[in-house]
Amino acid sequence: MLIPCPANRYQLDHAERLRNSFHTLTGRYLIDPALSPEAAAGALFHAPFVVLSHDTAPDPILTYGNLTALNLFALTWEELIQMPSRLTAEAPNRAERARLLAEVTARGFIDDYSGIRISRTGKRFLIEQATVWNLSDAEGQPYGQAATFRAWRPVEHKGIAQGEESAVIRVCLDIALVLNAPVGGWRSTISAICSHATSQAGSWPTSSRSQTAADRQTKKTN
Numbered sequence: 130m131l132i133p134c135p136a137n138r139y140q141l142d143h144a145e146r147l148r149n150s151f152h153t154l155t156g157r158y159l160i161d162p163a164l165s166p167e168a169a170a171g172a173l174f175h176a177p178f179v180v181l182s183h184d185t186a187p188d189p190i191l192t193y194g195n196l197t198a199l200n201l202f203a204l205t206w207e208e209l210i211q212m213p214s215r216l217t218a219e220a221p222n223r224a225e226r227a228r229l230l231a232e233v234t235a236r237g238f239i240d241d242y243s244g245i246r247i248s249r250t251g252k253r254f255l256i257e258q259a260t261v262w263n264l265s266d267a268e269g270q271p272y273g274q275a276a277t278f279r280a281w282r283p284v285e286h287k288g289i290a291q292g293e294e295s296a297v298i299r300v301c302l303d304i305a306l307v308l309n310a311p312v313g314g315w316r317s318t319i320s321a322i323c324s325h326a327t328s329q330a331g332s333w334p335t336s337s338r339s340q341t342a343a344d345r346q347t348k349k350t351n
Contacts, residue, residue: 130192132206133174143193144170147182147275150264154238159277179256182264182275183214190214192273201281203248217246219253229261233274238262242276245284253284 133139145166151159160169160176173180179198183189194202194209202209202217218226222245233239242259259278266272 130210133170133193133195135171138167139170139174140193141167141170143182144173146264146266146272147173147180147193150272150275151260151262151277154262155240155260178277178279179281180275180277181214181217182273184273185271188213188215189273191217193275201248201254202246203250203252208249219245219247222246230274233261233263242278246281254281255284256281 130140130143131137133144148159148169151157152162159180160173162169164172174195176195177197179201180193180195181191181198182193183191191209191212191214194204194206198204199206199209204212215223215226225244229239229242229244239261242261243255243257244259245253245255247253256278257280259276261274261276264272264275
């Protein structure tokens with residue numbers, strides 16, 4: 130599927146599928162119902178809210194994202210339509226996402242959903258008041274699922290700052306090597322050290338870490 134544009138009538142067939150399924154299940158309109166189908170497809174692609182959909186594959190692939198979705202998830206159209214939709218969530222949040230989609234399959238749609246998602250560049254954000262619904266084709270056969278939301282806000286990463294986690298793990302492994310202990314015997318200790326470092330790192334001011342590093346460099350120079 131090519132990126133929606135005037136030349137392909139903004140992927141009119143899929144836009145109609147999104148609109149009709151949404152209205153049938155929720156009783157609401159995804160876009161102004163007074164618009165012609167082609168105008169509505171264009172308005173949907175340029176809408177100031179997010180619209181996404183994925184297919185019915187066992188590991189569903191994204192099939193649509195309007196401009197707001199592409200910008201929010203930092204994706205090109207080509208990247209989006211090759212991407213498993215599970216990758217819009219971080220690994221620890223994927224079980225909750227799978228549970229949500231199973232509930233949507235059973236109920237038809239879910240309103241007022243909230244959850245953390247992540248962009249291709251690693252930016253995390255909380256989506257709020259999202260509606261997730263089942264898509265069906267003209268014959269009423271399952272055609273995937275879709276989601277739309279208007280509210281989101283950035284989520285700061287708590288714990289070890291980006292790039293520091295691997296450094297902590299390296300230090301833990303160094304401790305085991307210096308003590309000349311079997312790694313297997315130290316596995317639980319290393320895990321405990323890393324867990325403790327992760328829980329404490331959120332309270333370390335960035336400025337303090339930077340100043341400490343600068344102080345060490347100054348001492349070496351002197």
